[in-house]
Amino acid sequence: MRAASKRGIPRAGSRASEQVFAGDSLNPGFPDGDGVQLFLTFSLHEVPTAGVRSATLSSEFASEAGTPYVDLGELAAADVRYDEFGPQLWNLPPVEGGTACVFATSSDGPFTCDLTSTVERSLADGHPHVQFRLRFEWVADGQADLAAFFITNSNTTEPGIFTFTLESK
Numbered sequence: 001m002r003a004a005s006k007r008g009i010p011r012a013g014s015r016a017s018e019q020v021f022a023g024d025s026l027n028p029g030f031p032d033g034d035g036v037q038l039f040l041t042f043s044l045h046e047v048p049t050a051g052v053r054s055a056t057l058s059s060e061f062a063s064e065a066g067t068p069y070v071d072l073g074e075l076a077a078a079d080v081r082y083d084e085f086g087p088q089l090w091n092l093p094p095v096e097g098g099t100a101c102v103f104a105t106s107s108d109g110p111f112t113c114d115l116t117s118t119v120e121r122s123l124a125d126g127h128p129h130v131q132f133r134l135r136f137e138w139v140a141d142g143q144a145d146l147a148a149f150f151i152t153n154s155n156t157t158e159p160g161i162f163t164f165t166l167e168s169k
Contacts, residue, residue: 075104076101
């Protein structure tokens, strides 16, 4: 499955971006010391009624500027739920009892994590999709550190940057 929506949003919620990245101090227009997080939504309409055996989020299209994994820690995915994308998400708490997993700890990746329980929970709750937030462990260190996800151009969002693989039972 491909991501239905994917956007970067500053933690301060001042604006959203079509670029797909997480990190800090990205450009002079961002508040100093502010972080950026990434939100992904995947539809569950194609999931068989038998359920899922496994669900994995991954990307083969990661790059970095600075040293985000040294300065900002792990890049983690957390189970979140929201109805409308916008600045109100900047401090959205993860779903209580929801899944969280480490997506990457270095520029070598592996840029993957198991989110099977998130899919199972969304299906059981009758949600038509699953949503994840990717962000670093720490907000910012005052230096330009970011993980960017793109295929050909860092200024565009292209289908296939992230893959959500479901294996049915």
